[in-house]
Amino acid sequence: MAIRELKVCLLGDTGVGKSSIVSRFVQDHFDHNISPTIGASFMTKTVPSGNELHKFLIWDTAGQERFHSLAPMYYRGSAAAVIVYDITKQDTFHTLKKWVKELKEHGPENIVMAIAGNKCDLSDTREVTMKDAREYAESIGAIVVETSAKNAINVEELFQGISRRIPPLDPHENGSNGAMKLGRQSFQSTTRCC
Numbered sequence: 001m002a003i004r005e006l007k008v009c010l011l012g013d014t015g016v017g018k019s020s021i022v023s024r025f026v027q028d029h030f031d032h033n034i035s036p037t038i039g040a041s042f043m044t045k046t047v048p049s050g051n052e053l054h055k056f057l058i059w060d061t062a063g064q065e066r067f068h069s070l071a072p073m074y075y076r077g078s079a080a081a082v083i084v085y086d087i088t089k090q091d092t093f094h095t096l097k098k099w100v101k102e103l104k105e106h107g108p109e110n111i112v113m114a115i116a117g118n119k120c121d122l123s124d125t126r127e128v129t130m131k132d133a134r135e136y137a138e139s140i141g142a143i144v145v146e147t148s149a150k151n152a153i154n155v156e157e158l159f160q161g162i163s164r165r166i167p168p169l170d171p172h173e174n175g176s177n178g179a180m181k182l183g184r185q186s187f188q189s190t191t192r193c194c
């Protein structure tokens with residue numbers, strides 16, 4: 001089975017639960033006292049997708065404004081961006097829109113955007129409606145899902161949704177890769193002989 005490495009970055013305000021989502025997805029673990037991310041952290045998880053394996057290379061960024069200038073390092077070359085807001089904090093939804101704007105202006109052309117409305121276990125104190133999130137996601141062609149890293153709701157589904165949006169490898173492309181390898185091998189064998 002072919003393994004495809006897919007760089008994914010998490011963006012969004014501090015405290016919305018980016019690191020908690022990654023920790024739930026990768027380790028199936030939730031920590032109430034999770035420490036704030038400094039700079040960025042990196043984790044991987046491989047999941048089946050059709051007849052391929054998707055190895056997610058996940059870059060979890062710090063949301064603080066002072067790290068903002070580093071963000072392009074993480075979204076550059078990303079196959080997908082997970083942009084997270086907290087459903088109990090309207091201003092985090094506003095920040096999410098700023099990230100989307102930045103990705104549209106400076107991000108990779110075909111980046112898959114996935115919006116996660118996290119902390120859906122706290123819907124009693126909700127400030128952002130699902131309707132608003134859906135309408136916004138539709139307007140920019142993004143996936144949208146409400147998650148709870150705490151209660152393990154929709155975290156797997158979020159990444160499955162991303163996997164489904166990644167087009168399968170073109171078989172013709174495989175063919176040309178094979179040809180390139182052959183070419184390189186024959187080159188090596190000619191150089192190795194002396």
Ligand SMILES: Nc1nc2c(ncn2[C@@H]2O[C@H](COP(=O)(O)OP(=O)(O)O)[C@@H](O)[C@H]2O)c(=O)[nH]1
Pocket residue numbers: 012013014015016017018019020021031032033034035036037063118119120121122147148149150151
């Ligand atoms: N109730 C609730 N709290 C959460 C959830 N996800 C994260 N948190 C809490 O929100 C705070 C910030 O989480 P963290 O993952 O560090 O956010 P980050 O700054 O976006 O990485 C921590 O106290 C987490 O325990 C969730 O789904 N539900």
Ligand SMILES: [Mg+2]
Pocket residue numbers: 018019020035036037060061062
């Ligand atoms: Mg964090």
